[in-house]
Amino acid sequence: MIQNPIPWPNGAKCAACLTFDMDADSLIHVDYPNDGNSRVSAISMLRYGPTVAVPRIVSTYRKLGIHQTFFVPAWCIEQYPQAVETMLKGGHEVAHHSYIHENPLNQTREDEAFWLDAGIEVIERFTGKRPRGWRAPLYNFSGNSLDLLLERGFLYDASLMGDDIPYVIKSRVDGRTLIEIPGHWGVDDWPQWVQSFDLNYMMPVRSPRQGFEIYKQEFEAAHAYGGLWLPVVHPFATGRLARWHVFAEFLEKIMAQGDVWFAPLEEIAAHVRGLIDQGKYSPRVELIPQYQEPVGRVLPRSWSRQLKK
DSSP, X not given: OOSXXXXXXXXXXXXXXXXXXOOTTXXXXXXXXXXXXXXXXXXXXXXXXXXXXXXXXXXXXXHHTOOOEEEEOHHHHHHOHHHHHHHHHTTOEEEEOOXXXXXXXXXXXXXXXXXXXXXXXXXXXXXXXXXXXXXXXXXXXXXXHHXXXXXXXXXXXXXXXXOSSOEEEEETTTOOEEEEOOOOGGGBSHHHHOEETTTTEEOOOOOHHHHHHHHHHHHHHHHHHTOEEOOEEOHHHHTSHHHHHHHHHHHHHHHHHSOEEEOOHHHHHHHHHHHHHTTSOOOOEEEESSOSSOOOOOOOHHHHHHHXX
16 A cells, blocks of 8 residues: 555564654744743643653653654753753654744745754754754745755755655755655644643543544554554653553553564664665655745636636
8 A cells, every 4th residue: 555665674564753842832932922921821731741741751762672753942952951861861863843933934044044053053052963854843844944954964854744654855946855754643642632722722632542543543554554653742742641651551562563663763764865875765756845836826717718718
């Protein structure tokens, strides 16, 4: 069912990376720049991520002997250095996820470049290495994002949703390419568990096991067809006690199978890039942006008939 499966290391049936976006309370300050500091309850919910959930998550990873990827806005790195230190001590990748969860679609090319660079500087300062991967806030990858990432030497992006497995996105400007590691809303935890008046997101909150069922079924399909299991989750939501209890149980079970390759996204992207460079794999390639100009609005049928004359 996957037309062009990627050969995973050591004959693994699928690859897996449980990616956490540690946005913390950046979400409140971006949405409410004038009074975000006064929204005490919402901030407490979001601070649960770096203060309580991240140590819990990293502890589970340590017991299982796996390394994964955390996407962290630079402002959150500065605000919660202990959480980031916990990630680094666990051997996990800290990847770029904006400066303070700003929206690239609302920015000029120059502004997007400025905040991308600001985030790189913070990540380098705190981790000692340049970030290799980026995920746009709320998946808001702009028409300029690819070229900005390429100019700065990124290896991969994890913002798009164009395939079931990693593929290649190619710049219309100069033909250079980046590995795209796609997710989708079906493996994001906001539709499952996030309810917040302040964030204007009110979903019917599912029980931990009911909400987890979608991740289980996604894994089963990835495992059956040689795909990639890539949950896009958040410490303040999935890291809550009962929910993480269910996740941890499942991780222990599939680790015991011995046929799943758990790796940080930088390693998965490097593996795919290596196969391509060695001529061992031909990926699907997509030009970005997909359109060079606006398509325009739908015209009345009378106008359409005139255009055909």
